Amino acid sequence: MTPIPPTRRGACPAFLAPMETGDGLILRLVPADGRLSPAQLRGLAAAARRLGNGMMEVTARGSLQVRGLTAESVPLLQDAVLALGITPRLGLAVDVSPLGGIDPSESADGHKLAAEIIAGAQPLAGKLGPKVSVVVEGGGAVSLAGQKADVRLVATGPGQWALTVGNAPARVLPEADAAAEALAALVSIAALGRAARAADLPGCGGRARGAEAAPPLGRLPLADGTLAFGFGLPFGAGDAAQFEAIADALDAAGARDVRPAPERTLIATGLSAGAADVFAARLAALGCITAVGDPRARVAACAGAPACASAHIPARALAPVLAEAFAPLMDGTVSLHLSACTKGCAHPAPASLAFVGMDGGVALVHDGPASGAARPVRLVADFPAAVASLAATLAARRAPGETTRALLARLDPAGLWADGAMNRRAGKDHVTSRAE
Ligand code: SF4
Structure with a gap:
């Protein structure tokens, strides 16, 4: 079946506006208070199995998604969420660190500013586009640097915040002015219409910055002396049974709650040191990612075919083929993105390498978003061999002590992917290039 063009950039599933795709409707849920109890996670998983196809996801922005719903089952799932005592976030997306207020390493807790912005933006409901977002970064163990935002506030010192609107240069403001200035930017965006983003404002366009953020994995100290533990499901997805097993592990470890977090992770809080060890072992047995050294930790992939139309x-x-091939190169300086079309849902920000499905083949974008893909140059059937060859060629040419980021900048991986040079130089020809 011919893939249908993705919905326009700027549209995403939401709690009240699920989106149709190949395996039914997707509903996105962000708990308004940023956390779920183990019982709520277990209940959500059971509802996903009963009312959807059982598949759940954690997105790059730390949202939960339930897949495979129908027009009839969506309201039942929404009711189930409310019956579990989960209050979904509605309206403007304002993201803060999931550990804000309990992270001893943060510069500031972004929750107060976030609450002021959410309250102040109420009159803009219906006037801002659904994807307009705000990030309030107070620093600390959980980086929000990889999250694109129309309006971004970053704590730069005691009582000081740097405000960035779109891609304009940052302005440093006293905390007393930060929320009002952020709201003024939102009012300006709304004045341009619901299709507008911050980059449409005068002086706010230009090239988006391509920030990388390490996923918050493993032990994270908390202010009360307990531990948080960050983990991820492979490529952010799992079935209801896996999420139920995670809920059981949270209960067994005595966790207070679990918090959806950036980079497709979840963070359990309130653990003792001993409980964290046992929890980590249970997660590893479930196939979860528990350490930054896991090559899957920096690989984003959307659902792809057949789930997405x-x-x-x-x-x-x-x-998994991509993660395994590039494992020797995953030194924490690069991110990989495997996108089944140019929309790039799984990693909206630029990735070090974005492999993009299009027109029966796979294109490669270096240091850019999936939308930058120009033409396919590798056949889908050859993808495993092609990524193996590319990774082997890159590894063979890495200078001692060179980071993978520096290596990619030096070797033009998109060129290697496009012209098949890596195969000729390696004396092999097991990858077919459309250009050849
Ligand atoms: S990026 Fe993936 S999930 Fe998003 S629309 Fe394209 S194929 Fe579907």
């Missing part, structure tokens, strides 16, 4: 390739099914 816009997919050109089975992205998530191919993702």
Whole structure:
């Protein structure tokens, strides 16, 4: 079946506006208080199995998604969420660190400013586009640097915040002015219409910054002396049974709650040191990612075919192949993105390498978003061999002590992918290039 073009950039599933895709409707949920009890996670998983196809996801922005719903089951799932005592975030997305207020390493707790912005933006409901977002970064163990935002506040010192609107240069403001200035920017965006983003404002366009953020994995100290523990499901997805097993592990470890977090992670809080060890072992047995050294930690992949009707390739099914091939190169300086079309849902920000399905093949973008893909140059059937060859060629040419980021900048990986040079130089020809 020919993939249908993805919905326009700027549209995403939401709690009250699920989106149709290949395996039914997707509903996105962000708990308004940023956390779930183990019982709520277990209940959500059971509802996903009963009312959807059982698949759940944690997105790059730390949202939960339930897949495979129908027009009839959506309201039942919404009711189930409310019956579990989960209050969904509605309206403007304002993201703060999931550990804000309990992270001893943060410069400031962004929750107060976030609450002021949410309250002040109420009159803009219906006037701002659904994807307009705000990030309030107080620093600390959980980086929000990888999250694109129309309006960004970053704590720069005691009582000081740097405000960035779109891609304009940052302005440093006293805390007393930060929320009002952020709201003024939102009013300006709303004045341009619901299709507008901050980059449409005068002086706020230009090239988006391509920040990388390490996923918050493993032990994280908390202010009360307990531990948080960050973990992820492979490529952010799992079935209801896996989420129920995680809920059981949270209960067994005596966790207070679990918090959806950036970079497709979840963070359990309130653990003792001994409980954290046992919890980590249980998660590892479930196939979860528990340490930054896991090559899957920096690989994003959307659901792909057949789950998404816009997919050109089975992205998530191919993702383990990509992670395994690039494992020797994953030194924490690069991120990989496998996107089944140019929309790039799983990693909206630029990735070090974005492999993009299109027109029966796979294109490669270096240091850019999936939308930057120009043409496919590798056949889908050859993808495993092609990524193996590319990774082997890159590894063979890495200078002692060179980071993978520096290596990619030096070797033009998109060029290697496009012209098949890596195969000729390696004396092999097991990858077919459309250009050849
Ligand atoms: S990026 Fe993936 S999930 Fe998003 S629309 Fe394209 S195929 Fe679907």
